[in-house]
Amino acid sequence: MPKTCALCKKSRAILKRPKTGQQICKECFFYVFETEVHNTITESKLFQPGDRVAIGASGGKDSTVLAYVMKTLNERYNYGLNLFLLSIDEGITGYRDDSLETVKRNQEQYDMPLKILSYDELYGWTMDAIVAEVGRKNNCTFCGVFRRQALDRGAAMLNVDHIVTGHNADDIAETVLMNIMRGDIARLGRCTLICTQGEDTIRRSKPFKYTYEKEIVMYAYFKKLDYFSTECIYSPDAYRGHARTFLKGLEAARPSAIIDIIHSGEAFEVSEEVKATQKLQQTCKRCGYMSSNELCKACTLLEGLERGMASSGITERARKRLEAEGPAPDSLRTIPFFKPPSGNPTVTIEVPS
Amino acid sequence: MSACGNPATETDVLMERRPKFDKSRDCVKCKTNRGNIVIRHAVYCKECFTPLVSFKFRRSLEPFVNELPQGPRRKALKASGDLLLAFSGGLGSTVLLDLAYQAYFANRHEEDRTENQQGGKDHPRNAPIWPKGSICYVEICSAFPGMKDRTEKIRTAIASYGSLDFIPLRLEDAFDNSWWESVGGRPSPSDLEVDLSNEEIFISFFSKETIVDPVTSLRTFLSNLPTHTAISRAVPTLVRILLLYTARSTGSSHLLLGTSLTSLSVSLISAISQGAGFTVREEAQEEWASLDVPSPTRKSVRVIRPLRDIGMKECAILCWWRNLNVIGKEKIPGGKEDIANLTKDFIVGLEKDYPSTVSTIARTCGKLIPKAGSARKCILCEQPVQQGIQDWKSRTSIRTLDAAETTSDVIEHSRFISPYLCYACHTTFTSRSSRGSMQSGTTSVRLPVWTGQHLMDAQWEGTNGDGGHEQKNEVWEKRRAKEEDMKNIIGDFLLGDTST
Ligand code: SF4
Numbered sequence: 012m013p014k015t016c017a018l019c020k021k022s023r024a025i026l027k028r029p030k031t032g033q034q035i036c037k038e039c040f041f042y043v044f045e046t047e048v049h050n051t052i053t054e055s056k057l058f059q060p061g062d063r064v065a066i067g068a069s070g071g072k073d074s075t076v077l078a079y080v081m082k083t084l085n086e087r088y089n090y091g092l093n094l095f096l097l098s099i100d101e102g103i104t105g106y107r108d109d110s111l112e113t114v115k116r117n118q119e120q121y122d123m124p125l126k127i128l129s130y131d132e133l134y135g136w137t138m139d140a141i142v143a144e145v146g147r148k149n150n151c152t153f154c155g156v157f158r159r160q161a162l163d164r165g166a167a168m169l170n171v172d173h174i175v176t177g178h179n180a181d182d183i184a185e186t187v188l189m190n191i192m193r194g195d196i197a198r199l200g201r202c203t204l205i206c207t208q209g210e211d212t213i214r215r216s217k218p219f220k221y222t223y224e225k226e227i228v229m230y231a232y233f234k235k236l237d238y239f240s241t242e243c244i245y246s247p248d249a250y251r252g253h254a255r256t257f258l259k260g261l262e263a264a265r266p267s268a269i270i271d272i273i274h275s276g277e278a279f280e281v282s283e284e285v286k287a288t289q290k291l292q293q294t295c296k297r298c299g300y301m302s303s304n305e306l307c308k309a310c311t312l313l314e315g316l317e318r319g320m321a322s323s324g325i326t327e328r329a330r331k332r333l334e335a336e337g338p339a340p341d342s343l344r345t346i347p348f349f350k351p352p353s354g355n356p357t358v359t360i361e362v363p364s
Numbered sequence: 365m366s367a368c369g370n371p372a373t374e375t376d377v378l379m380e381r382r383p384k385f386d387k388s389r390d391c392v393k394c395k396t397n398r399g400n401i402v403i404r405h406a407v408y409c410k411e412c413f414t415p416l417v418s419f420k421f422r423r424s425l426e427p428f429v430n431e432l433p434q435g436p437r438r439k440a441l442k443a444s445g446d447l448l449l450a451f452s453g454g455l456g457s458t459v460l461l462d463l464a465y466q467a468y469f470a471n472r473h474e475e476d477r478t479e480n481q482q483g484g485k486d487h488p489r490n491a492p493i494w495p496k497g498s499i500c501y502v503e504i505c506s507a508f509p510g511m512k513d514r515t516e517k518i519r520t521a522i523a524s525y526g527s528l529d530f531i532p533l534r535l536e537d538a539f540d541n542s543w544w545e546s547v548g549g550r551p552s553p554s555d556l557e558v559d560l561s562n563e564e565i566f567i568s569f570f571s572k573e574t575i576v577d578p579v580t581s582l583r584t585f586l587s588n589l590p591t592h593t594a595i596s597r598a599v600p601t602l603v604r605i606l607l608l609y610t611a612r613s614t615g616s617s618h619l620l621l622g623t624s625l626t627s628l629s630v631s632l633i634s635a636i637s638q639g640a641g642f643t644v645r646e647e648a649q650e651e652w653a654s655l656d657v658p659s660p661t662r663k664s665v666r667v668i669r670p671l672r673d674i675g676m677k678e679c680a681i682l683c684w685w686r687n688l689n690v691i692g693k694e695k696i697p698g699g700k701e702d703i704a705n706l707t708k709d710f711i712v713g714l715e716k717d718y719p720s721t722v723s724t725i726a727r728t729c730g731k732l733i734p735k736a737g738s739a740r741k742c743i744l745c746e747q748p749v750q751q752g753i754q755d756w757k758s759r760t761s762i763r764t765l766d767a768a769e770t771t772s773d774v775i776e777h778s779r780f781i782s783p784y785l786c787y788a789c790h791t792t793f794t795s796r797s798s799r800g801s802m803q804s805g806t807t808s809v810r811l812p813v814w815t816g817q818h819l820m821d822a823q824w825e826g827t828n829g830d831g832g833h834e835q836k837n838e839v840w841e842k843r844r845a846k847e848e849d850m851k852n853i854i855g856d857f858l859l860g861d862t863s864t
């Protein structure tokens with residue numbers, strides 16, 4: 012006998028909800044999926060009417076579904092947001108090219124302006140060129156640091172107040188565990204925040220904070236959203252860390268584990284004595300981006316690349332060697348000075364026709 | 365995770381391996397002997413190792429012996445009551461018993477005491493820190509078929525610690541009114557029973573017939589829990605309360621547990637994974653005061669884990685060198701479907717490759733404090749309950765469309781016990797496994813003896829919850845998708861025909 016939906020008690024159940032184990036119908040799945048994101052947004056008062064919000068779009072499942080849900084909720088609940096797609100082109104031949112196609116399709120489908128910012132135009136280096144220089148060992152360190160700053164800079168160009176990213180519940184639970192195991196108390200305090208904001212940077216939030224990765228895939232499947240799922244050709248072999256495998260085991264044992272870990276992470280905070288000893292944020296003296304040292308991480312890495320000593324941003328020893336060669340030459344190529352959002356977009360954006 | 369989905373982009377997410385030991389093979393302490401053991405990258409010789417372990421043991425215990433914390437001037441150690449040692453037969457409690465006995469109870473004879481009293485009984489050195497010590501063992505075999513009763517084996521094993529009393533308990537005592545009264549608990553007029561078959565809410569009611577035998581109640585209780593994880597949390601929860609009330613009724617000011625650094629890390633991560641982040645502090649140390657009327661002799665019991673700086677490996681070596689016989693602990697069945705088990709395997713494995721991880725975990729958690737205030741104490745585990753958890757749960761995991769059905773912290777009548785449970789206990793009762801229910805189908809389940817009175821005593825304050833969700837229609841275009849890929853990920857969760 013077919014089961015009836017545990018929620019509406021009318022339609023036939025066609026799926027077992029990964030988060031709760033309830034057997035429900037498709038319409039109810041859409042409803043709970045979207046409403047939980049809506050609850051997350053309203054509970055933490057993420058947006059004000061009229062906000063300009065950029066969706067960090069990679070073409071992958073999380074950001075593709077996020078763009079769709081943001082658009083849906085914005086219309087359904089009259090958030091009054093101006094939504095943009097912001098994509099970073101790392102310059103990886105054959106990988107980013109294809110995923111950017113997905114983003115461009117989203118631009119048309121969702122009728123949202125898209126800005127693509129490339130590593131090449133911002134740093135003068137593509138990932139292809141960086142890999143050619145540093146090899147396949149620390150490439151992701153460069154890529155991660157460059158991406159973070161590129162998103163903020165892209166957002167400043169679009170003059171948005173806010174970037175939303177597709178980080179999901181699995182990512183956050185993993186980060187909680189990882190930060191505890193690594194003793195990174197500063198990040199542990201931050202990682203369950205739905206919204207973070209640096210001194211002069213754009214707000215960043217995670218509307219999918221409580222959304223299970225499996226449900227994002229399920230939502231894309233039933234809504235027939237297409238996304239790009241190929242791995243980067245420069246992705247290291249040891250792709251998933253210990254914590255991810257462990258988390259998947261916990262989820263299999265009891266599905267609520269992911270949200271339970273997030274609940275734990277939200278329930279505690281770093282005690283005041285510990286907070287007092289943490290490092291203060293300043294701005295990078297070369298590019299104006301926020302930094303905990305004189306030079307921000309991206310400028311440090313870039314200087315190493317430009318001076319042919321790429322590892323100086325990675326190890327202490329190489330850093331010393333670089334310093335021994337004297338200060339950076341005036342002719343050094345640097346990142347344009349960072350200007351926080353000023354009121355007017357500084358770039359023309361591609362508006363869908 | 366970055367946009368590309370590669371966790372390695374969070375620059376330093378990967379943990380670095382360090383060399384097995386720093387610098388030389390010689391003992392870091394005496395610097396003369398060749399080392400015999402490596403503890404988290406440091407080398408020690410056999411002669412220096414044992415004093416080191418006793419030092420760590422005392423360092424974790426003695427600052428908490430006196431009722432008030434030590435001031436700048438070191439005062440003599442004097443506890444305000446007796447000592448209760450929890451003993452499971454496992455590695456940690458074997459080491460704990462030995463260390464505690466050698467330090468505080470050995471070489472203490474009746475004659476000595478009288479002689480000392482003549483010589484000057486007020487001299488602090490002559491007064492024992494704890495006048496009396498007892499060992500408490502909780503036998504859990506009735507809970508699981510095929511498990512052997514080891515009470516007599518334990519009794520024999522600890523016989524050499526003659527001056528300590530032995531208090532054997534059984535897990536089913538948690539459902540035994542006569543035990544409850546024997547430890548000074550107020551008998552509640554009726555037992556608390558709940559309906560665990562309900563998805564969202566438990567409806568509690570009081571039954572008048574209390575002639576259910578404790579073993580049957582215990583088994584019904586455990587077999588109605590929805591997951592293996594729930595069972596393996598429930599057992600230590602019951603053991604903990606049995607120990608705490610025993611400590612109180614024996615006039616003990618301190619309850620010592622044999623939790624090693626390794627097992628502390630395991631229980632911290634396991635607790636966090638079960639939603640108990642609010643009480644991470646209590647996981648390491650707590651000052652427990654009963655929810656019940658305070659006993660005339662004792663208000664609170666200090667729970668201390670004196671081995672919390674000593675790893676499992678160090679415990680094993682100490683046992684070996686001191687010739688201690690470890691009986692071993694009974695394992696609760698559950699395997700891969702049990703979060704506590706999974707965590708243990710994970711942490712023990714991690715400790716091999718990254719020996720300092722366990723101390724990092726304990727140190728990190730030691731810096732955390734609960735964020736919000738506590739509304740009340742959980743009637744099951746007697747740990748603080750965070751405010752607003754029912755609202756949080758219904759907001760982040762919608763389980764019902766009917767607003768009226770939504771549980772909330774508001775209680776108009778005592779139909780629900782959810783508001784009186786902590787997050788982790790509530791999750792223990794309600795969170796299901798993805799493999800379907802393993803419940804036995806009994807609808808009414810008796811809860812442990814202390815819960816009835818605790819519930820009646822619990823005070824509540826009201827806040828307004830809401831749950832009105834309006835669903836509007838949405839229109840959206842449909843598109844192609846790579847169904848195969850997606851189905852691989854979510855296939856297990858699709859029921860039969862899913863064509864749209
Ligand atoms: S896997 Fe590829 S896209 Fe991701 S961080 Fe590494 S290089 Fe960049």
Ligand SMILES: [Zn+2]
Pocket residue numbers: 016017018019020021022035036037038039040
């Ligand atoms: Zn339904």
Ligand SMILES: [Zn+2]
Pocket residue numbers: 742743744745746747785786787788789790
């Ligand atoms: Zn509890």
